[in-house]
Amino acid sequence: MSESIYVGVDLGGTSIKVGICNQEGQLLLTHEGPTETEKGVHIVVDNIVKYVHEIVEKSPYDWDQLVGVGAGVAGFTNVVEGIIILAPNIGFRDVPIRSLLEERLGKPVKIDNDANVAALGEVWSGAGRGVDNCICYTLGTGVGGGIILNGKIYQGFSGLAGEIGHVSVVPDLEAIQCGCGKKGCLETVSSATGIIRMANDAVARGDRTTLATVENMNAKEVFDAAKAGDEVAVRIVNRAAFYLGKSMAIVAAVLNPEVFIVGGGVSYAGDILFNEVREVYAKLTPDPLQRGVSILPALLGNNAGVVGAAGLHLRS
Structure with a gap:
């Protein structure tokens, strides 16, 4: 055949x-x-x-x-x-x-x-190959998500399951309005747009940072500054990572996936992002829900x- x-x-x-x-x-x-x-x-x-x-x-x-x-x-x-x-x-x-x-x-x-x-x-042929229960995050202009349960896409009753970017994770006193109309969404802090916003806010406040010299800032420049030791940039990256890890702890308690896969442009930040996310996940997730769970960068890219x-x- x-x-x-x-x-x-x-x-x-x-x-x-x-x-x-x-x-x-x-x-x-x-x-x-x-x-x-x-x-x-x-x-x-x-x-x-x-x-x-x-x-x-x-x-x-x-x-x-x-x-x-x-x-x-x-x-x-x-x-x-x-x-x-x-x-x-x-x-x-x-x-x-x-x-x-x-x-x-x-x-x-x-x-x-x-x-x-x-x-x-x-899940078919990338970072989650061989895994039947997996949550995928796409960190770009927004935060997208996909849920794979028992090897198949989980749609939800109206096809809207996986809107992880709109999980409310930011406390009210720190929350800003998201494009969806609500406040406190993960997308406002862990997307490229959110990271750039936090960096521009820091510059506007007069915080001492090398980012003040950057025009038309993008997320990669914030991550590069953090890797170079810029304290303001480190604080921004840690905040984005904290809420990303917090959202994973919430999702883990509901769906118990084996693997979290993080893709999109922000995921190229590497260890400075992933190490912090893993640390937050371990801190906020009950031990039984941590066992055997991996947080991995996506492999297939575009x-x-x-x-x-x-x-x-x-x-x-």
């Missing part, structure tokens, strides 16, 4: 990335092209179809070997009906993406949000989305 392949689609506002995976979750080939959101829904769908055909055509595989296509998108999705409810970055609202793609491709299609497919990718999307047909 010929080898079965699966194509994953990472649907972004600027580009569409597609990848071919085998049944073991090995990423065999990738291809990328512009999304062209400004041209409307039908052109974006045309592009997805075109890129899926192109990647299979330039691979050593035949179209008949393609079992199915999965797509991940940053936005709200109705997984059961295959509808993108709202994806502001690509201008989609109530788009029946599954039926549109199935009609054009003649293959089964599954969809999910980007955080869930990234989590699935890491490929997690396409790998996880491809895996929707096998692991969801």
Whole structure:
């Protein structure tokens, strides 16, 4: 029997990335092209179809070997009906993406949000390979999350499970309003946006820090300053790590995962972030919930989305 392949689609506002995976979750080939959101829904769908055909055509595989296509998108999705409810970055609202793609491709299609497919990718063939119960954090502009229970994505009753960035962890007296409209969310302190905000606030207060000389600050510069011994930067990183570790302690008490995986741009900070997160987790989590639990950086980087999307047909 010929080898079965699966194509994953990472649907972004600027580009569409597609990848071919085998049944073991090995990423065999990738291809990328512009999304062209400004041209409307039908052109974006045309592009997805075109890129899926192109990647299979330039691979050593035949179209008949393609079992199915999965797509991940940053936005709200109705997984059961295959509808993108709202994806502001690509201008989609109530788009029946599954039926549109199935009609054009003649293959089964599954969809999910980007955080869930990234989590699935890491569990299928990344840092969580071989683990059935795992929580994935994506620390970027916001804080995304994906929950894998018993080897499958946990959706919740309305498909919104995994919104870890909106776990309330910051005390009221320190809390600021989050983009979701509530206060105290993890996203306000442990995202790249939150870290930059805290750094800019410190500079505005007149705190003595090398960050005062930085223009158009980004999170990496805050982490670099902390690694160089800047006390203000260290305080900011420790605060971000504290609330990240606190959120993990809360999640552990509810779901008891074996592994926490942390990805996204902020995760590249390395030991200065992870050592503190592990220390906080150990301090705030009852001993039985610590045993056998690991907190690890993600491995797949920007490929997690396409790998996880491809895996929707096998692991969801």
